[in-house]
Amino acid sequence: MNRPLLPADSREALARDMGAVAGIGAVPSILKMICDETGMGFAAVARVTDSTWTACAVQDNINFGLVPGGQLELRTTLCSESRASRAPIIVDRFSSDTTYRDHHTPAIYGLESYISVPIVLPDGEYFGNLCAVDPRPAKVSEPRVVRMFEVFANLIGMQLASEKRQWSTEAQLFDERETAHLREQFIAVLGHDLRNPLSAVSANGELLSRRKSEPDLVGIGNRLKATAARMARLIDDVLDLARGRLGSGMSVSIVAVDDIAPYLRAVVDELCVANPSRAVNRAIQVDSAVSCDLVRIQQLLSNLLGNAMTHGGADTPVTVKIAVERDHLTLSVTNGGEPIAPETLSKVFEPYWRPATSAPGGGLGLGLYICKQIVSAHGGTLGVESSAEIGTRFTARIPVCARDAGF
Known part of the structure; x- marks a missing residue:
């Protein structure tokens, strides 16, 4: 959306100028x-x-009587004629x-005298x-004086252009933020309203x-249930994203x-x-209590493991390791296959990002973003490393006495 341009002589536009x-x-x-x-007694920059x-x-x-913000009736000035001709007006006497x-x-x-x-x-x-004026005559038509005025006028014009570009950038940024906010609100409302028909x-x-x-009919029913479940997960992902973007952040109940x-x-x-065709090696050993949002931690593990099964090499097992180490719940998921390129590694937690090799219909690209938000909401960290030697490994570290991080 674009904000309307202000008329050049409106109070707001003049104040801005x-x-x-x-x-x-x-x-x-x-x-x-x-x-x-x-030697002239009054000089001004006039809009x-x-x-x-x-x-x-x-x-x-010379106590001419004008201060910044003061106005003259345009028809009483020679500036209107200078504006019309876009040329200097210079009078010695x-x-x-x-x-x-x-x-x-x-x-x-x-x-x-006048220039x-x-x-x-x-x-x-x-x-x-x-411009400059005086009730006494002055040699303002001398080339050095005219040149001085032209140089100063050009300098002021360039500085004002820089200010104008900044206004434009700030206005565009404001509009983009406003549009993004409305878009996230729309997504949140839409996701909420889709739940009723999806339940049906x-x-x-x-x-x-x-x-x-x-x-x-049994086969059709099972397919409908599977499709509805997948759509429900997508809606949950979108709503989590919308809540984060709208400022309420990832909700956790620890x-x-x-x-x-x-x-x-x-x-x-x-x-x-x-995924019966995928082999999973697991080592889950947690001997102490953990303060967390259990549903969110399950969502974290599900997203990481699902991501590994989708993008990891089909001929290598996925490894899940979960344990308490140094007062932190450490959860890692490792898969084989082609490593993630170093220039791409920093993008994997961005919303809507998906690898170029992803098959159509493979989701919205929100899973890892949501994982990051879940871990952050618990006051923990989530990192990724990828190489031909170790494969691709996501590791979350969450304090066992985690508290809501304020998201």
């Missing part, structure tokens, strides 16, 4: 130098639009100048004018699977679990039944 000029630290020195070099003349910065040695001696501007403001040089941004946008699909699958007298080993063995057994 004045702030941009005020942010150029050299402007006060530039205006003072102009007055010193020309000039189709309908307004606004002083952004001033050097007033109004009273003897054949072009401007009868002009209303010197009569209104009691001026004799106004356009400030144009590098992209061609007209910002305003660098699962219930119908269960009913069909009980029609033992009709084998075809309690003391006296004997966690059987629950972890059950996860391994379940995945082995679902």
